[in-house]
Amino acid sequence: MKAVVVRQFGLQNAQISEVASPTLTEDGIRIRVRSSGVSFANLLVIEGKHQNRWEPPFTPGTEVAGVVLECGPAVTLFKPGDRVVAGVRHGGFAEEVVAPQHNVFALPAAVDFDAAVHFPTIYATAYGALKWRAQLQPQETLLVHGAAGGSGLAAIEIGKKLGARVIASSSTEPKLRVAEEHGADVLINYKQGGFRDAVLAATDGRGGDVIFDPVGGGTFDESLRCIAPDGRIIPMGFAGGTIPSVPANILLVKNITVIGIYWGYYMGWGRQSPPASTEAKVRAAFAELLGWVAAGDLRPRTHKAYALADFQEALSALSTQSVIGRSALHP
Structure with missing residues (x-):
């Protein structure tokens, strides 16, 4: 599959590469990514300046929306073909990503993929x-x-x-x-x-x-x-x-x-995992938020959608303060 790979810190050092698809985990959901959110935090991660630091090589991207391709044996809430939105620690700037079930949420038919990627971190x-x-x-x-x-x-x-x-x-x-x-x-x-x-x-x-x-x-x-x-x-x-x-x-x-x-705490990305009751609380929050957008009460604004190959342009635009709302990548 195609993915953005950071082999050395710095946006100029990131490039599109052909890489192996991520391994499916026991509770993992393989998602064909249709849209990935572009944020200032992504840029900081690529530059090695974010508090969540990944050592190269890695693929950035934390907000994805798409269609379920495959589910691990412990997955109970989703099946292939489901439309979903997910938050991931990294790996979202790619054609496929594997996310644990507790970070994946059902996407109503009324919510398009570009709107959906506003939710895993920004609206949440x-x-x-x-x-x-x-x-x-x-x-x-x-x-x-x-x-x-x-x-x-x-x-x-x-x-x-x-x-x-x-x-x-x-x-x-x-x-x-x-x-x-x-x-x-x-x-x-x-x-x-x-x-x-x-x-x-x-x-x-x-x-x-x-x-x-x-x-x-x-x-x-x-x-x-x-x-x-x-x-x-x-x-x-x-x-x-x-x-x-x-x-x-x-x-x-x-x-x-x-x-x-730190929203990552509620998603289980912190050094200490949140209590089990937090997953139900987060899932209820996403259901309410996505229900509001399906009803037209929330209107996520997509500034521009870029092809995955244009990821550097999408991220560079953030530094100009010209982006109104969020941009998206289409792998």
Whole structure:
């Protein structure tokens, strides 16, 4: 089969190669990949800069959708021919992948493959962060940074589904228009003087109850200056390039909670496996999320679909900040 292989860290060192199909495991499901999600995390993994580090040679890619080809003897939930979406630790930039059953989810006929690959990490993480960890409540104010990126649009849509008022922060007017199309109530162009004053003005001086921050750096620091008392801030990533430090005195005087979330823990990718009950919780979350998209309540935005051979172009585009939503690869 064809796959992207990283033999040395660096995007320029990755190439399409002919490799053996992955071995089917006892609880494994062999999937013919129809679409694979392209994310900034993939780029960091290829560069050797992600916390989940794989030593070369390896095939990147963590979000896939496609059709079941073959099932291991311990598989009970799926059969060949089923449409599925799956999260994998790596190996998704390929024509085939083998995923353990607990990381594979049924894909409704109403959800296409490109839309599906938004869910194994991006929408699932936003769901876990806002519903499980931050316990976002109806009528609370949710501030979303990086609002036109894949993570930002997912947070906007899930925040609205949970009943929140959503403030979107982004760098250009076209990006803010997209955020508005996906449900944002208030739009802030942070290039025009930051966002602190605009957030406070939009909330009568109270600030955001929950802040979803995939940017980090100075964005996180400024967020602490416009967060509501008893507010919760979720550092989702560090696309800005700098990991912020948290001043404990500000947490103390404003009763702020900083919430971490690593979705891989719920998928069983951490150093310690989650309890067995977590699989049922995750499967119920995916059923709810994919039900929402099938009903038209969530609208994952695919920026562009690339052939697998054009993976370098797809990943390079992420560095230009021109991608709105997510891109996909078609092996």
